[in-house]
Amino acid sequence: MSGQIHLEPRARVPAAVLTGFDVSPAFAGPSRFKALPMPDLTYTDEIARLTAPLYEKVKSVIPPVEWPFHAPYVAAINRLKRERNAVILAHNYQTPEIYNCVADMVGDSLQLARMAVASEADVIVQGGVHFMAETSKLLNPHKTVLIPDSRAGCSLASSITGADVRLLRQRYPGVPVVAYVNTSADVKAEVDICCTSSNAVKVVESLGADTVIFLPDQYLARNVARQTKVRIIGWAGSCEVHERFTASELNEYRAAHPGIEIIAHPECPPDVVDVCDFTGSTAAMIDYVQTRRPKKVLMVTECSMADNVAAETPGVEFVRPCNLCPHMKRITLPKILDALVYMREEIIIDPALALRARRSVQRMIDLR
Numbered sequence: 001m002s003g004q005i006h007l008e009p010r011a012r013v014p015a016a017v018l019t020g021f022d023v024s025p026a027f028a029g030p031s032r033f034k035a036l037p038m039p040d041l042t043y044t045d046e047i048a049r050l051t052a053p054l055y056e057k058v059k060s061v062i063p064p065v066e067w068p069f070h071a072p073y074v075a076a077i078n079r080l081k082r083e084r085n086a087v088i089l090a091h092n093y094q095t096p097e098i099y100n101c102v103a104d105m106v107g108d109s110l111q112l113a114r115m116a117v118a119s120e121a122d123v124i125v126q127g128g129v130h131f132m133a134e135t136s137k138l139l140n141p142h143k144t145v146l147i148p149d150s151r152a153g154c155s156l157a158s159s160i161t162g163a164d165v166r167l168l169r170q171r172y173p174g175v176p177v178v179a180y181v182n183t184s185a186d187v188k189a190e191v192d193i194c195c196t197s198s199n200a201v202k203v204v205e206s207l208g209a210d211t212v213i214f215l216p217d218q219y220l221a222r223n224v225a226r227q228t229k230v231r232i233i234g235w236a237g238s239c240e241v242h243e244r245f246t247a248s249e250l251n252e253y254r255a256a257h258p259g260i261e262i263i264a265h266p267e268c269p270p271d272v273v274d275v276c277d278f279t280g281s282t283a284a285m286i287d288y289v290q291t292r293r294p295k296k297v298l299m300v301t302e303c304s305m306a307d308n309v310a311a312e313t314p315g316v317e318f319v320r321p322c323n324l325c326p327h328m329k330r331i332t333l334p335k336i337l338d339a340l341v342y343m344r345e346e347i348i349i350d351p352a353l354a355l356r357a358r359r360s361v362q363r364m365i366d367l368r
């Protein structure tokens with residue numbers, strides 16, 4: 001494989017403005033729904049009894065002393081989901097009490113997008129970051145999509161705007177543009193197709209071009225470039241969680257834990273990927289652990305995921321350097337409860353922009 005990549009420095013694109021995650025015309029506005037009464041959140045014997053089977057699922061990662069705080073929220077959220085005909089779609093990085101106790105569907109970005117299409121509920125509450133909620137809304141224009149905290153951004157999504165993509169197109173006329181789903185609807189509206197970490201190479205090659213613009217993750221772009229003959233023009237964005245891992249740190253873990261299997265997300269720099277035994281999306285990493293059952297494993301990714309996998313795979317020992325995604329961690333049980341009580345914060349996307357953005361997500365979903 002050629003591994004050819006040219007990285008487009010952000011500063012070389014004139015007028016590139018980096019304004020934060022809320023670059024999209026999508027916004028979270030005041031609720032147009034009637035609020036329900038806030039449930040009583042006392043930890044009673046009845047709540048303890050009702051939530052005991054759920055605590056069983058997480059007892060290896062949540063100490064008993066913490067459960068009386070979570071349990072009243074878990075019980076109230078599960079009841080309100082039925083009242084609102086709502087589902088919770090949770091990303092693999094959500095904390096164990098969300099992932100295991102209130103989520104209806106869990107997965108990586110591609111799985112969540114597919115699940116959003118399949119859902120029959122009236123309301124989708126996104127346990128994840130803003131771009132994920134936007135993607136759910138793009139795919140469900142007639143449903144109500146709520147994000148429990150609209151400040152849950154992503155360093156990749158905030159690294160590029162739709163205006164940047166238009167400038168790149170001027171600079172490279174005719175070159176197709178692939179956007180990682182970790183982008184705003186504003187960016188998705190300007191590109192040819194989206195991809196996730198689980199289908200990036202396939203999406204790039206599906207375009208039949210010898211050169212492709214791939215944005216905004218420079219490391220994913222480099223990792224893709226090593227697996228294809230297509231020449232890649234990248235963008236200097238990065239995930240603030242995955243770029244912190246280093247090859248030397250992982251080599252030290254390997255030396256300290258003989259026989260350990262080290263698996264990484266492709267948002268990590270290529271020299272980190274090089275010292276790992278496997279690289280894949282969050283769902284592929286989970287599948288690796290569940291099917292191969294290594295004696296000892298280190299997951300080079302956001303650290304709640306190791307808790308979630310550990311809860312489901314007794315017998316596997318996890319070595320856990322903990323890099324948290326501060327954006328994912330903005331989503332909590334109290335905020336999910338508020339979302340269901342007050343029906344906030346709703347994702348609203350300008351219909352004309354949504355139509356263009358939906359095309360690039362749908363084109364990815366249609367690629368089997």
Ligand code: 13P
Nearest residue numbers: 108109110196197281282
């Ligand atoms: P996945 O699609 O692999 O779940 O990745 C999403 C993400 O944000 C990783 O940081």
Ligand code: SF4
Nearest residue numbers: 154155239240241325
């Ligand atoms: Fe974005 Fe990185 Fe957080 Fe994933 S882990 S949501 S890529 S900042």
